[in-house]
Structures are given as C-alpha cells and as structure tokens.
Amino acid sequence: MRIDVVVVYVPRYRVGHEKHFVPPITGIHLAALTPPGHDVRVVHQQIEPVDLETDAKLIALSFFSGFATEAYRLADEFRARGKLVVAGGPHASYWPDEVLEHCDAVAVGEAEPFWPNLVTDASRGRLKKIYRSAPPSLERIPTPRYDLLPSSFFVPRVVQATRGCPFSCSFCTVPSLNPGFRTRPVADVLADIDYDDFPHWWQRRVVWFWDDNLTAKRSYIERLLREMIPRKRWWLTQASMDVVRDRELLDLMEASGCIGIFFGIETFGAKSLRDANKLQNRISRYRECVDRLHERGISVMAGFVCGFDNDDAESIVAMADQLQKIEVDVPFLSVLTPYKGTPLYTQLEDSGRLLRDRGWEHYNGYNVTFQPNRLGSAELVDAHRELWRRAFAPARVGERIVRASKTLRRGAFLMSACMNGFYGFKRLRRNEPIDMRALAGRPLREAPSVLDDRTDRGGHYGAGRPRVASQR
Numbered sequence: 170m171r172i173d174v175v176v177v178y179v180p181r182y183r184v185g186h187e188k189h190f191v192p193p194i195t196g197i198h199l200a201a202l203t204p205p206g207h208d209v210r211v212v213h214q215q216i217e218p219v220d221l222e223t224d225a226k227l228i229a230l231s232f233f234s235g236f237a238t239e240a241y242r243l244a245d246e247f248r249a250r251g252k253l254v255v256a257g258g259p260h261a262s263y264w265p266d267e268v269l270e271h272c273d274a275v276a277v278g279e280a281e282p283f284w285p286n287l288v289t290d291a292s293r294g295r296l297k298k299i300y301r302s303a304p305p306s307l308e309r310i311p312t313p314r315y316d317l318l319p320s321s322f323f324v325p326r327v328v329q330a331t332r333g334c335p336f337s338c339s340f341c342t343v344p345s346l347n348p349g350f351r352t353r354p355v356a357d358v359l360a361d362i363d364y365d366d367f368p369h370w371w372q373r374r375v376v377w378f379w380d381d382n383l384t385a386k387r388s389y390i391e392r393l394l395r396e397m398i399p400r401k402r403w404w405l406t407q408a409s410m411d412v413v414r415d416r417e418l419l420d421l422m423e424a425s426g427c428i429g430i431f432f433g434i435e436t437f438g439a440k441s442l443r444d445a446n447k448l449q450n451r452i453s454r455y456r457e458c459v460d461r462l463h464e465r466g467i468s469v470m471a472g473f474v475c476g477f478d479n480d481d482a483e484s485i486v487a488m489a490d491q492l493q494k495i496e497v498d499v500p501f502l503s504v505l506t507p508y509k510g511t512p513l514y515t516q517l518e519d520s521g522r523l524l525r526d527r528g529w530e531h532y533n534g535y536n537v538t539f540q541p542n543r544l545g546s547a548e549l550v551d552a553h554r555e556l557w558r559r560a561f562a563p564a565r566v567g568e569r570i571v572r573a574s575k576t577l578r579r580g581a582f583l584m585s586a587c588m589n590g591f592y593g594f595k596r597l598r599r600n601e602p603i604d605m606r607a608l609a610g611r612p613l614r615e616a617p618s619v620l621d622d623r624t625d626r627g628g629h630y631g632a633g634r635p636r637v638a639s640q641r
C-alpha cells in the first residue's frame with residue numbers, strides 16, 4: 170500500500186521562510202516505523218506542495234494546533250477523492266472528536282505501539298476510529314528515514330533521545346502529552362548520530378536533538394555524551410536552566426561538542442514566572458546561567474513569552490533590552506497560547522477568558538487567543554510585534570553576531586550567526602509574524618493585504634476555514 174505522511178504547515182511569517190532550517194522529526198520517524206511491504210512518502214508542506222491527486226491509499230496527517238484548520242481542509246479534500254485519512258500529533262491527541270469530523274481515524278498519543286497495526290488495518294480496509302496506547306518504552310526505535318527528507322533543510326540530522334520532562338510549566342503540554350521521562354538505549358541514539366549520508370560537511374557534523382529536556386537525567390546524559398566525544402559532532406538541544414549548576418556536566422557537554430542550548434527563560438517578571446510555574450528559573454541568575462555556557466563557548470538560544478497576567482505593553486517591549494543585557498545569543502519570541510492539556514488552558518477556560526471566535530490558525534504561537542489581563546488582545550499582538558522588531562533590529566543582531574565571534578566556539582558561532590542572520594533578514598525585509606486578525610475569517614490565500622504574493626509561491630499553502638465556536 171502507498172502511504173503519504175503529510176506534515177502539515179501554514180506559514181507563520183508574511184512571506185514564509187527564506188531558508189528552511191531544521192526539519193520536523195515526526196514524518197521521517199513514522200516512515201521508519203512503517204512495516205516493510207508498504208511504499209511510504211513523507212511530504213513536508215513547509216517545503217513542497219501537497220499532491221491531492223496522489224496515488225496513495227492512506228494519508229497520515231501530523232499537525233500542531235496552529236495548523237489544524239489547514240489539516241482539516243486537506244483531510245476533507247483527500248476524503249472527497251476516496252482516500253483513507255488518519256491524523257495524529259499534539260492537536261489530534263487532545264481533540265479526537267473534532268478530528269473525527271474530518272478523518273477516518275485518529276491517533277491519540279504516541280504511535281509506536283499501534284502504527285504498524287494501523288497500517289495493516291488500513292491496507293485491509295478495516296481502519297478503527299481511534300488508536301491509542303499508554304506511553305510506550307522507547308526501546309528498538311529505528312533511525313529516522315533521513316533519506317526521505319527534501320534536500321532544502323539546512324540541518325537535516327534531527328534526533329530524539331528522550332521523551333518527557335520532570336517540570337510542569339503552566340503553558341506546556343509535555344507533562345500530559347509525553348508523561349514521565351523516558352530514554353532510548355544509548356546505542357540506538359548513537360546509530361542515528363552515526364548516520365552520515367548527507368551531502369554537506371555541516372550536515373554530517375551537526376546533531377539537533379528535538380528532545381523536551383535532554384539533560385534531565387544525569388546518569389543517562391553522561392553516558393550518551395561520553396560516547397559522543399570520539400564522534401566529534403556539534404550538537405544542540407533544549408534543556409532546563411538548572412543544568413548550569415552541574416559543572417561536571419557542563420564540562421562533558423563542552424567535550425562532547427555542545428554548541429547550543431535552548432532555555433525556556435520565558436519572562437523577566439517574578440510574578441509571571443510564578444504564573445508559569447517555572448520554578449527552575451531564577452531571574453537574578455539569568456546572566457550567570459548564560460555566562461556559564463559562554464565560558465565553554467556554547468551559545469544560548471532562549472524562548473520568551475508575552476502575555477502573562479502581569480505583562481503590559483511596556484514590560485513586553487522592554488524584554489528586547491533585557492535579553493540583550495543578559496547576552497542571549499538567539500531569542501525566540503512567542504505569544505502565550507493556551508493549548509488544551511495545560512493548566513493554563515483550564516484556568517482561562519474556567520474564567521471565561523478564551524476568545525471563542527479565534528480559529529486554530531491563531532494558535533500558531535504568534536497570535537492571541539485569550540483575553541489578556543492588563544492589556545487588550547490587539548495590544549498584546551502589537552506589543553509582541555514591537556518586541557520582535559526591536560529584538561531583531563540590525564544593530565542588535567549585529568551586536569549579537571560580533572559578541573558571538575569573540576565568545577563562542579566555531580560551531581556555536583556559525584550556528585548563532587546563521588540564526589541571527591535568518592531572523593535579522595526577516596526583520597530587514599519586514600517579513601514579520603502574520604497578524605491573523607487581518608484575515609478576519611478569510612482563507613489565507615484570499616488575503617493579499619496580509620500575505621504578499623510570494624507566500625503562495627508554491628501554490629501549496631491551502632486555505633483555512635474558520636473554526637466554529639461550538640467545536641470547543
């Protein structure tokens with residue numbers, strides 16, 4: 170049977186991405202899990218058009234909440250053409266009933282235990298409506314099908330070594346989506362790291378861990394990193410800030426080729442940090458944490474969130490200076506978004522603060538879907554955009570690149586310069602995050618005042634239908 174795994178995507182910037190940096194791992198992971206005897210293709214809508222006239226029998230859609238509207242449009246189109254459609258991923262796991270209005274089957278949670286059966290059921294025309302399982306052990310997970318990735322991804326070797334995170338931040342679905350903290354056997358992870366069939370030297374060198382919190386379990390990460398030392402890779406991951414307290418681990422990270430750590434710093438407000446339940450962060454120690462990594466030449470990527478109850482426009486815009494002052498190398502700036510499965514979602518729903526007229530496209534991390542406390546929803550979008558413009562203003566980008574050239578090791582400098590260049594270039598050509606308010610329920614491709622023609626270059630960014638309030 171032919172299967173198309175479609176990783177759904179809708180541009181989040183006015184003119185899309187100029188370069189495609191790192192791929193999702195989900196599509197190539199599902200492809201690797203597919204039992205032999207089936208012909209599987211992976212389509213990244215971020216890069217290539219989705220072929221509605223495909224000869225595949227089974228279409229497997231994977232998507233985040235922000236892309237759900239587009240996923241449903243694709244599902245409807247495929248089903249109208251007689252295809253079997255199954256959907257999974259973080260959105261489908263929390264909204265299975267809604268998914269079943271558009272798809273033949275829905276996958277709830279992690280798919281390793283049931284994906285082979287699901288494929289067999291589909292090939293025999295006996296697809297069940299719901300597939301779900303308890304969080305599985307991560308033993309015997311095969312190497313992702315890197316060979317199926319389009320060549321345009323800059324850093325193609327994405328790896329997952331662990332799932333889950335011991336913390337429970339109020340806005341994060343990880344504790345309920347991937348419960349516990351589970352690790353893959355080190356030998357399996359090394360097999361992914363040893364995969365080398367990439368055309369460019371940096372692609373063979375860089376390993377990007379798409380883990381929730383790779384360093385959470387010291388005995389595991391130490392074993393993995395010791396094995397990585399002779400392999401001379403450059404690696405990056407997400408970790409919690411408490412990692413800097415362990416100097417031995419930092420030494421091991423340096424020795425094994427760590428070039429970048431992503432921290433969820435989130436905010437400079439003490440009350441906001443409490444609201445986020447981010448107990449592992451200490452505002453007074455932000456600078457020190459960054460310094461500890463810089464001493465080892467490792468770059469610090471950091472996420473910041475706008476829209477906590479204590480935030481106002483001034484405090485949001487002020488983050489552009491604050492993050493520069495603590496010497497973050499690459500900032501990632503989001504709007505607080507209540508995803509189902511989080512304490513934040515429950516709290517805003519219970520207090521009637523969810524904006525019911527906002528379609529899923531507003532849940533893309535750059536738009537507002539709830540009534541903020543100290544400013545209007547429109548003001549929150551505006552404040553985020555002002556922060557984005559200031560943080561990626563040429564002078565600040567330039568300052569970060571020059572500083573990185575003096576403090577970071579070679580791989581870290583190159584990666585940090587590329588990422589700053591990526592966002593700095595967007596800022597220069599005003600390729601800002603799309604303000605979904607301007608779409609006012611219209612399909613994406615009918616909004617030329619919001620989206621420049623180039624967004625639709627590939628003709629593959631489908632129209633979104635506004636979700637009706639009753640769906641929630």
Ligand code: B12
Nearest residue numbers: 193195229231233234257258276279280341342379503534
């Ligand atoms: C790596 C990652 C990223 C990476 C890569 C993104 C990407 N496109 O893959 C980066 C850093 C770019 C990123 C960005 C964002 N992310 Co992110 N990310 C993750 C993270 C940490 C791991 C995801 C992953 O790769 N897991 C490994 C793979 C193998 O697992 P998986 O995708 O979950 O798939 C498994 C199952 O879900 C299932 N499955 C998935 N799809 C399908 C399809 C079918 C048909 C079937 C049967 C099964 C199935 O089977 C798989 C195997 O078990 C998750 C947290 C998490 N634990 O899920 C957040 C997470 C997915 N991200 C999230 C968000 C919100 C974002 C952003 C919007 C953040 C922002 N403010 O900008 C952006 C969106 C960017 C974009 N272009 O899509 C949310 C999504 C919540 C939601 N309900 O949508 C999560 C869950 C974290 C959170 N805050 O709760 N992210």
Ligand code: SF4
Nearest residue numbers: 334336337338341343
């Ligand atoms: S530390 Fe990161 S992954 Fe863990 S719960 Fe908090 S936001 Fe989620």
